[in-house]
Amino acid sequence: MRYDELAELGQQLRVDAVRAAQAAGSGHPTSSMSAADLGAVLLAHHLRYDFAHPAHPGNDRLILSKGHASPLLYALYRAAGVVDEAELLTFRRKGSRLEGHPTPRLPWVDVATGSLGQGLPVGVGMALAGQRLDQLPYRVWVLCGDSELAEGSVWEAVEHAGHERLDNLTLIVDVNRLGQRGPTRLGWDLDAYAARLAAFGWHTVAVDGHDVAAVDAAYREAASTEGRPTAVLARTLKGKGVAGVEDEEGQHGKPLPDAERAIEELGGARSARIGVALPVGSRRPERPKPEQVSWPRYELGEQVATRAAFGDALAALGSERDDVVVLDGEVGDSTKAGVFGEAHPERYFECYIAEQQLVAGAVGLRARGYVPYAVTFAAFLTRAHDFIRMAAVSGLAIQLCGSHAGVSIGEDGPSQMGLEDLAMMRAVHGSTVLHPCDAHQTAYLVREMADLPGIGYLRTCRSPMPVIYGPDEEFPVGGSKVLRSGPDDRVTVIGAGTTVHQALRAGELLESVGIPVRVIDLYSVKPVDEVALRAAAEATGCLLTVEDHRPEGGLGDAVAATFADGRPQPRLVRLAVRDMPGSATLEEQVRAAGIDAEAIAATVMLLTGRAVVS
């Protein structure tokens, strides 16, 4: 395309952004207008994408990290001929694919954006897939705003991309100098941005983002730069092309004051259609044939930490399935994800202590068809909460494992204890939350997770626990195990993880004083086994949940929610971690928290009207 045509295309995109926002009565036209020329040049000259086949393995990836500039993206799709004018004007309407912020409801959108600072870390995950696994020459293009460079997640990604020398990754920064409420810290100081990125090993090119020839050259330079990722730093004007709006404060996130006049000023509506270049590579490398592996087996009664069983199973799963990849937050020796790393180093991604990049990397790898397990301490997954939330918006299945759950980690103290993780993970849309108490159960669930449709979470513990299940027992998601029951059970004690063992011990204590109780291992915290819980409720009338977690949002809430259907309910009681722990041994911790066998037994005795024997 000639440069004057490219400039015209930029104007078309601006007009379409203005029209879409005008039709919607809301949206971000000015943030779209600043990046219009950047988008035009990319679409017409650089992007290699088969719009008819979004799943084509050789397609470039385009992530609009500044998701609020969705009108620009939709205008690009119109120029590519996959969204028509009528659809463009459905922007932000109920049922439209053209949402306020892009989501994979559109087949060309890999990941939802709109929470700023996420596009680059996710793009890093995709670029890692391209470089290390697919070995295909696709490029990952991330278009982001200047404001979002304040997000730490961006710098986790900048560091990771520089370190991994991701030369298949290009970051385009739309430096329009205006954030939501006023100027950014750096304004148009492209040198400052360049110095920062260069310090992390990036190549940078600074351009006038409205000079299409310069932008074209910059993208060429990015594509031909080897051994380093490239950032194109583009000086632009927010609201470019419309007087009274261009480069003005107070014009963020709303339709233009006079859209008709603006469209006229931009030269009126156009309908140029761009023939986007097709991808060049499509064959992924042959991967080694999956092996017949022996699945981990343990002896009944053997002391095995669920984190250890997790590591063993993950490594075995990696032999069984060549699509499984693992991401570590520099704690693989503690979480035991490192066992996978030793067995399958080519599919092990060390993300260092950067949990946002850890989860974003998983999202990017999932978008490229892999089955990622992102693993760190349960407590530190909170660091990536927003990325988990957005992965759910994207509808992408990523698997998370959080180790060192609960007070039962012992001496390390509360900073290292996952005590809020069940609450966080249960509230994620479409999530599955699993908390095994045994090595075989853990191993079984690790394998099940690989085929979950949404976000999976496995909670493991630091300390060894006895193996109580045989190697061939099955543990379906949504199931539970009744570990102890009899016709005269007075109460049902429900645990998961370490508290299952406390419940079993309490069962023995109570038996010795003539109070039979049922014990349920509720390893599937979401979804819960409603059938088993209802049966237990009917049989015993009273359910006692015991969890190594805060009282809010975990096992107790999950069980209670089961009965919130308007029918009469059983009596419920919950034991959970109500105080702030300090350092102490495992035994001291669970005793202090009141979630040990003695506390369970005492509670059951109170519930059954028996005095506590002390």
Place this chain on the structure above:
Amino acid sequence: MRYDELAELGQQLRVDAVRAAQAAGSGHPTSSMSAADLGAVLLAHHLRYDFAHPAHPGNDRLILSKGHASPLLYALYRAAGVVDEAELLTFRRKGSRLEGHPTPRLPWVDVATGSLGQGLPVGVGMALAGQRLDQLPYRVWVLCGDSELAEGSVWEAVEHAGHERLDNLTLIVDVNRLGQRGPTRLGWDLDAYAARLAAFGWHTVAVDGHDVAAVDAAYREAASTEGRPTAVLARTLKGKGVAGVEDEEGQHGKPLPDAERAIEELGGARSARIGVALPVGSRRPERPKPEQVSWPRYELGEQVATRAAFGDALAALGSERDDVVVLDGEVGDSTKAGVFGEAHPERYFECYIAEQQLVAGAVGLRARGYVPYAVTFAAFLTRAHDFIRMAAVSGLAIQLCGSHAGVSIGEDGPSQMGLEDLAMMRAVHGSTVLHPCDAHQTAYLVREMADLPGIGYLRTCRSPMPVIYGPDEEFPVGGSKVLRSGPDDRVTVIGAGTTVHQALRAGELLESVGIPVRVIDLYSVKPVDEVALRAAAEATGCLLTVEDHRPEGGLGDAVAATFADGRPQPRLVRLAVRDMPGSATLEEQVRAAGIDAEAIAATVMLLTGRAVVS
């Protein structure tokens, strides 16, 4: 102190770290040993701190960001004479103040650490207090590890400190080149670290971290550098001083293999006592006398968004109390925190789009005695989840406000909707969770929050709602309002925020078909008003919760938990947002989510055995 004495002090600290870990049987002696000389020089020559008066306003602040190196910190306290040998050896025992990771259980620790990458952002908050509010010459010293520089939160802080020219802040980086499971990305490449920090406006000094004279000079340089924060980049050896451990992999986080021999090699135990310099300034500037302010008043029936009332109230509170400070995540025009910014610019901290720094800044300001309100979209507070968790470990009262809660924001779509925030905030230890439905209620609660003992959370909504309460009504934390009731109520409908208005409208609809219902405004989601809920349960037998939030962890769980006391329960039903919303108008959203008046009325009719009238 002479340099040979300083070196001796470094050895004493190493020996004490080794002894503490040996006594505990766990801990991180090697990570303490690398930083021992850095700590020795700081304590003996640079820190100005009155250990007898930790609350002295002129005290320097010392944050051990690499919290796992707590044995070093405790060894420093021993050298300062405030921890004796016997206490040192209680390290990591139950009841000891010397926890695995430092917490404010020790009077000289301002904030808990142990989740890496938090010390610097919190230090930035303290340094901002020193520079802008206290105007005292204290310095903030943050000692961090090299591994934790991978955390994005560190770079949010680096940028913020550079931008704010915090020359009262010194970052000391213990570059021992070894992380938990192996070498860091950059090893001993101090130049690379320096280039990164310099690009963000920092002054840097690179030194051999075991050359006490060089370290001394570097700290002097840091203290005398004006207009910029300084980073002292210290090349060190992990496990320094003990052969077979020094600079070896696989020695992270455990006692030394032969502690006795190591102590001997380090020259044996010592008991030097350091006279730490006292602070030089103590008088904070006179602040303007609090004004008599008129508290915001609205007309009954007036349409006012709770976010707007929040902004008005916050500004008024700022006039009433001079200790209130506000932090904004570059969305102050949306959250309405900006109203405070206009009224009290000197106490308004713009953190740009960096939510971890936003919350960490609040933590730092709280530690200096201010009452911070950190404000952004509810959805984006998830970004700072780990900082909120750690603030709870610190026991610090910070106030958070999340706006744009729920699907009722309308067209912007799910990326902008706070739908998991109640779950996140309820599970925080000691938190208070408030969700007002009316302007006067919001204003009242904004004022109440200032005196909360722990972490407070106020959830506000984007769209206007009618004012239903008078200006003098009181809304105590833990309370609720019965908005509709009669002797024949069949069901109690419980809402908060927007759903209160839907519940009221449902009450009218149901009245018209002869089904009286009670309506409760449960504005205090944690703690909940157990008395009112029990009374409603007794009177109506059935409670229906309605929330603009995920079904997990929010209002429904909070109400259910109230009845988990082993006594017979009322029937419970919950309406919540179960699907993934797209873009749509407010009305379409609440209808699609099934949390509008019609859905409430239909549910009540089902519950009461009446066919649904449609």
